[in-house]
Amino acid sequence: MKFADVHTLKDPNWGRREILAGLLALPAGPVLAAPRVAAPPRPPVVTVLGDSITAGLGVRQGEAMPARLQAVLAARGLSVQVRAAGRNGDTSAGGLARLEGALGADTAVCVVALGGNDLLQGLRPEATRANLRAILTRLRERQIPAAIAGVNAPALLGADYARRFNAVFTDLARDFAAPLLPNLLAGIGGSRRYMQSDGIHPNAEGARVIAANLAPVVAQALARSAQVAAR
Numbered sequence: 613m614k615f616a617d618v619h620t621l622k623d624p625n626w627g628r629r630e631i632l633a634g635l636l637a638l639p640a641g642p643v644l645a646a647p648r649v650a651a652p653p654r655p656p657v658v659t660v661l662g663d664s665i666t667a668g669l670g671v672r673q674g675e676a677m678p679a680r681l682q683a684v685l686a687a688r689g690l691s692v693q694v695r696a697a698g699r700n701g702d703t704s705a706g707g708l709a710r711l712e713g714a715l716g717a718d719t720a721v722c723v724v725a726l727g728g729n730d731l732l733q734g735l736r737p738e739a740t741r742a743n744l745r746a747i748l749t750r751l752r753e754r755q756i757p758a759a760i761a762g763v764n765a766p767a768l769l770g771a772d773y774a775r776r777f778n779a780v781f782t783d784l785a786r787d788f789a790a791p792l793l794p795n796l797l798a799g800i801g802g803s804r805r806y807m808q809s810d811g812i813h814p815n816a817e818g819a820r821v822i823a824a825n826l827a828p829v830v831a832q833a834l835a836r837s838a839q840v841a842a843r
């Protein structure tokens with residue numbers, strides 16, 4: 613047996629150093645990975661394809677119809693992200709032309725809120741019908757449930773024109789089994805309380821009314837989207 617020398621035995625830290633040295637010499641064990649925490653699921657996206665009303669012309673972004681719609685749906689217990697895909701001046705043809713880019717890959721429900729500028733420009737109802745039908749057909753092909761927000765033509769444009777134009781939305785809602793809000797401006801059109809000075813675009817309070825009217829229709833489409841996802 614080899615004895616430590618006298619100086620080593622007199623060192624009070626000798627035993628401690630030897631123990632630590634032995635521990636450091638031991639082979640390292642496996643490194644345990646930190647447990648992964650699952651990210652919360654992203655809320656479904658509701659894309660509102662529309663014109664200047666959807667774009668929120670004349671009001672702040674947080675007071676525009678899409679933001680109001682998201683808040684109303686949240687109050688109904690529906691956690692969604694409402695994406696504003698409105699463009700000022702867009703007709704149904706303009707909405708059709710940019711549909712794919714507006715939808716992206718994550719849209720669960722699409723609200724089709726077009727036709728107001730077709731009406732203002734006096735376009736033929738048959739052209740509006742064809743464009744909206746093409747939009748709804750593409751949505752159906754992609755298995756994206758749609759909700760339709762129509763616009764009522766005033767009688768001053770002629771009884772026949774108004775009848776043909778208004779029938780576009782009810783007929784398409786029936787053909788595609790899509791929930792329908794027949795008139796986006798119901799209850800606010802012509803009201804100084806709810807409309808901006810141009811008489812065409814809703815103010816912040818008008819956007820709130822539109823969102824409240826539209827929310828039940830969107831909720832129906834969201835229920836269908838959940839059914840599609842469960843298949």
